[in-house]
Amino acid sequence: MTKKDQDSIQEKILAYMESNGLRITNQRRAIVEAAFSTTDHYTAEELLDSARKIDPSVSRATVYRTLPVLVQTGLLRELDLGRDQQVYDPNYATHPNHNHLICVDCQKIIEFEDYCLDVRESVLAKNLGFRPGVVKLRIEGSCEELAKTGSCSKRLVH
Amino acid sequence: MTKKDQDSIQEKILAYMESNGLRITNQRRAIVEAAFSTTDHYTAEELLDSARKIDPSVSRATVYRTLPVLVQTGLLRELDLGRDQQVYDPNYATHPNHNHLICVDCQKIIEFEDYCLDVRESVLAKNLGFRPGVVKLRIEGSCEELAKTGSCSKRLVH
DNA sequence: CTTTATGCAAAGGGTTTGCAACAAA
DNA sequence: TTTGTTGCAAACCCTTTGCATAAAG
Numbered sequence: 396m397t398k399k400d401q402d403s404i405q406e407k408i409l410a411y412m413e414s415n416g417l418r419i420t421n422q423r424r425a426i427v428e429a430a431f432s433t434t435d436h437y438t439a440e441e442l443l444d445s446a447r448k449i450d451p452s453v454s455r456a457t458v459y460r461t462l463p464v465l466v467q468t469g470l471l472r473e474l475d476l477g478r479d480q481q482v483y484d485p486n487y488a489t490h491p492n493h494n495h496l497i498c499v500d501c502q503k504i505i506e507f508e509d510y511c512l513d514v515r516e517s518v519l520a521k522n523l524g525f526r527p528g529v530v531k532l533r534i535e536g537s538c539e540e541l542a543k544t545g546s547c548s549k550r551l552v553h
Numbered sequence: 554m555t556k557k558d559q560d561s562i563q564e565k566i567l568a569y570m571e572s573n574g575l576r577i578t579n580q581r582r583a584i585v586e587a588a589f590s591t592t593d594h595y596t597a598e599e600l601l602d603s604a605r606k607i608d609p610s611v612s613r614a615t616v617y618r619t620l621p622v623l624v625q626t627g628l629l630r631e632l633d634l635g636r637d638q639q640v641y642d643p644n645y646a647t648h649p650n651h652n653h654l655i656c657v658d659c660q661k662i663i664e665f666e667d668y669c670l671d672v673r674e675s676v677l678a679k680n681l682g683f684r685p686g687v688v689k690l691r692i693e694g695s696c697e698e699l700a701k702t703g704s705c706s707k708r709l710v711h
Numbered sequence: 712c713t714t715t716a717t718g719c720a721a722a723g724g725g726t727t728t729g730c731a732a733c734a735a736a
Numbered sequence: 737t738t739t740g741t742t743g744c745a746a747a748c749c750c751t752t753t754g755c756a757t758a759a760a761g
Binding site: 498511516519524532534537 | 635673
């Protein structure tokens, strides 16, 4: 993802806020910048840390109040990984249809895309009387390549 | 799902417990029976309620302590629907590869299976160096049929 | 008997919220 | 100004846990 891509995403979010009557504050600007300046997944707490590096006045409450707005734009997504903290994925902004492969051994997450899967999912949903929207696919498994070579060569996002 | 299916599932769970050195208590028996006597999804609290109808001495703590055991057997699964309470799905015992279609309007959940999807997912995982395990696919959308007719005819589980 | 399980109630911990002070527009 | 936003800290609420008692084997 280039710097220009990042800027464009951030502008989209700020425009969304403006057009929804939300005010553009320094704190929100910092949170948006922090949210889309990385391709790593993060928790609310981690986003708070990175936003504070941009504007130290950002509070935890504001992060928790801003996250739902970012999710509403569709450019950020919750990962619903399980029990503990919610994890956020900023890569939907550049890869709207990516999926996740999770290693049950090392917990590493690999992102991938597949057009065939997208088409089949869409057809199935329509056959069941649905107009499909957000699709969340997560495959858990053992990462053999990771076990052998120490890394996965097929990752979409590094 | 027949009564015989239910009994067989419950026996499998109890056998799993026994072979793992866990004791077969009345409370656990009640929880297991409650967990697999329905095809509806449920929360821990709802499971507590139904287990108490079988054995009123069941406590919330025991339900929370027993649920992870049921999940370990692979016959019950957490749905990871989002923020609030965890939701459990007992239908993996009879339909190990089913997926979920969720209506964003009415929140109704429809279960479906598709062999093509299963195969493609498996191939993709292997190509990425993974030995695939649990697959979780959730499609959110608007249920047109539901909107028109008041119900969905294509549901796997009623 | 020995060991594991239970119920109770308190503690945990991520997320939400009430409120007075504060900034956008 | 007017109205939405912020930070703080307390409240929430689901889930986990410590402990004395009870029951399985």
